[in-house]
Amino acid sequence: MAQNADTTELDERWRDGAELRWLYLDMNSYFASCAQQDEPAIRGKPVIVVPVMSDYTCAIAASYQAKALGVKTGTQVKEAREKIPGLIVREARPDRYVELHNKILEQIDHVIPVEKVCSIDEVVCRLMGPQCLEAPARALGHRIQRRILENVGECLTSSIGIAPSRLLAKTAADMKKPLGLTVLRQDQLPGALLDLDIDEFAGIGRSMKMRLNKVGVETVRELWDMSPSRMRQVWRGIMGENFWYALHGTDPPEIETHRASITHGHVLAQELRPVEHARGVARRLTAKCGSRLRRMGYKCGGLHIYLRGADGEKLEAATRFAVTSDSFRMLQACDELWAQCARKLKGPRVKQIVVTCLHLLEAGMKPDLFGWTPEGEEDGRHMNLLSALDGINQRFGKDKVTIGPPTKMHGFVGAKIAFNRIPEQPEFWE
Template identity: 35%
Template sequence: MTAAPQSGEFRTPEDRFVFLHIDLNSFFASVEQQLHPEYRNRPLAVVPTNSDTTACIAASYEAKAFGVKTGTIVGEAKQKCPGIVLVEGSHTEYAKFSHAIAEAVERVCPVSHTPSIDEMVCQLMGREQLPENARRIAYDIKQAIYQDVGEVLRCSIGMAPNRYLAKIASDMQKPDGLIGLLPSQLPRAIAHLDLRDLPGVGARTEARLNAQGIHTMPQLLALDRQGMHKLWDSVWGDRLYHWLRGHVTGDDGAPVPSEIQKSLGHSHVLAPEHRTIPGSWAVAHKLLHKAAMRLRMEKFYAGSMALHIRFALNREQAERLRSKQHFSGLKHTGWGMEARFPDAQDTLTLLEVLQKLWQKRPQGPDFEKPFFVGVTLGRLLPESHHNPGLFADQDRRSQLSSAIDQINLKHGHTTVHLAGMMSARDSAPTRIAFTQIPVQYGSEWM
C-alpha cells in the first residue's frame, strides 16, 4: 500500500476499490425471520417491550412497505399495518448472529473495522482492489452469509476508494444491493443524492447548510476546497471535499477514536408494573448490578456515578412544571444528580453511592410516577492505574464481587444478586446495541 499522505496532501487513486462496506439489511427483523420461518414474507417489527406507546426498533422490508420504520410508535404501526407481527428484541440472538456473520465474512476477506452490530468494513489489498476482483469478493461475501448463517439474511455492499464513500454506496441500493463508486465516476455519481444521505449530516446539520444557501448535492459539490472549509468552519470540510471526489486522505473516513472510554452505564424505560418508587428503585439496583459487573469485566474503576430519573406527568402537572414530551407522547419531567467518590469497582461500594443519590431525588405528588431510570458510571480509570487501598474492608468487598462474578459468568448474570433488585431481577434486560459492539461475558452478552 502507498504510505499515507502527509497533512494537507491527498492522492487520486486509479479506478480501484479499496474498501467494502457491508450493511446488513433490516438486521434485527431479518434475524427474527431467520429464527422463525412463520414470520418470513410477513410485515414484522422488533420492539423493546410489548406496549403501544413504545417505538419500533427495526422493521422488516414487508413492514417498511406500509410506512413502518425505526422510531414508529407501536400504536401507529398497528394502524398503518393491522397484521404486523411484533417481536420483543433479543440482544443475545442479535449478538450471536453478528459474530457469526463476521466469521462468514472473514472466510472470504478479513474484517478491518466493525462500526456497529450490523456493519462491517473490509480493506482490500493489491489485486483485490481491481474492480472485477472486488466485485467477486463482494458476491462471495453475500454467498458466505447465505450459506453459513441463513438464507433470510441479506446485505448491501458499497465499494469505493475510501471508507466514507463506501458507506454512502452501501445505502444507495437496498435490500441486497451492490454499488461501486470509482474515482472516474465522481462526483457526478453521487450528485442525485440528498444532503441527508451523507454520513454525519443529520437534521441539525442540514438546517445549518440550508441557512448558508446549500440545499442540494450539486450546490455542495460545486464548492471548492476553501468553500467547503468555510462551510463547515473546520478541517472536516476539507476532508469531505476530498472524500466525495474519491481521494485518499490517509484517514479514509474513519471516525476519530477517543483515547480512553470515559463512561459506561445502562438505562431502562420502566414496564407499567415498575412505575412506582419501589419498582423503579429495584430497576435502578438491577442497572447498577449490570454496570458494576461490566466495570470489572472491562477492567476499570469508576470515580463518579450519575442517576437520572424521568417522571410521568398528567396534563395539569405538565402545564405547571417544566415538562418535555417523550417520543411515545408521554409528558414528563426529569431529574439527575452526579456523585464523586474514591475510585471503586465493587458492587457494595457503588450501591452505597446509588442509595445516597436515590435519597436526594425529588419527592412529592409530582414525582410519584417514574417511567425511566438511568445509571452511569464515569471518570473511568484503568485497573493498571489504580492504587490499591489500605483497608481490609475494601479487599473483602472486592473478593465478594469477584466471587459473585465467577458464579454469574457461569450460570447467568443474575444468578447471585443483592436482595434490593429481587422484584426487578428479570426486568431491564440487555437492550439492543446499535453502535456498541456486543461482548460475551460468560453465558450472556452485554
C-alpha cells in the same frame, strides 16, 4: 492534508482509475431479518421488532414487507397495526442478534479480514492489492453475500458499498437495498452521488442539513462544489474539512479515542415506574455497571444518575469517589444520588433511568494522588465476594445471586445494542 501512506498510495499494478480502498457491508433490516430467519412461518410477511410488547412503544426495526406497506422504524405499534392488519410483532432479542452477528463476521473473515465493526449490522473491510480493481472487488462482495446466505441464514441479506473512502463506501451500501452491491469509482465522481439528498450522507443530520440550507447548499452538486475551508466554516471545525476529503474520495486521519465511561439505561415498564420500585431498577443498573467494570478490567471514580419522570421532567445528580470497582461502594453512591433526585421529583413515577460510571481507569494503573485517601482503598473481602458472585451468575444465569432483593425487570436490561456498541455475550449474564 496529511494521510496514512498505506491508505493513500496504491501500487501502480492495481490502478484502473477506480481507486477502490473500502468494502462496506450493511445487513438489511437486520433485527427483523433475524426474527424471520428464526421463524420460517413469518418469512415473507410484514414483521416489526419492538423493545417491549406494548401498543404504545415504537418499532426499532421493520421487515421489507412491512416497509412496503408504510411501516418503518419509529412507527408506533398501535399505528402500525392500523396500517397492517395481521402485522407480526416480535420482542427484541439482543443476545440472538449478537450471536448471529458473530457468525456473520466469521463468514466475512473467510473472504477478507474485517477492518472495523461499525455497528451490530455494519462492518468495513480494507481492500488491498488486486482487490482495489473493480472486477475483483465486486467478486469479493458477491462472495461475502453468498456465504452469509448459505452458511448463516437465507433471510440475512446484505447490501455492499465499494468506494475510495469509507464515507463513500457506507453511502454506496445504502444506495441499493436489499441485496445490493454498488461501486463508486474515483474517476466517475460525483456521478451517482448527484441523485442523492444531502442528508443521505453519514454526518449530515437534521441540524447540519438546516445549517447547509442556510448558506444556500441544498443539493449534492452544491455540496460537492464547496471548498474545504468553506465546509470547515459551516461545520464550525475540522470535521467539515474532513468531510470534504471523505466526500471526494480521500480518508482523513482517524482520531484515537479512549473509553471514558460505562453507561447502562432502561425505560421502565408500567409496574416499575412508582418511585419505590424505580429505585430498585437504579440499583440493578449500578450493580450491572460494577460487574462490567470488573470483567473489563476497569475501575471508576464517579457515578452519574439521570431520571426522566413520567410527565417529562428530567433530573440528574453526580458524585466522585476514590476509584473502585466495588459494587457495594457504588450502590452506596447510587442510594445517595437517588435520594437527591427523588426529593426533587414532582410526580410519583419514573419513566427512564440511566446510570453512568465516570472517570474510568484501568485496574492496574495507579490513580492520581488528588482525592486518593487510605479510606478509599477497596475492601478485599468485598472484592472476593463480588468475584464469586460474578462467577456464579456467569455460570448458572443472571441474578442467581444478587446484592439485595432482586428486581423484576426485562431479561435484557442494560444489554441493549446501541448504534456504536455491541454487547459482549457475558453482558447478558451480568
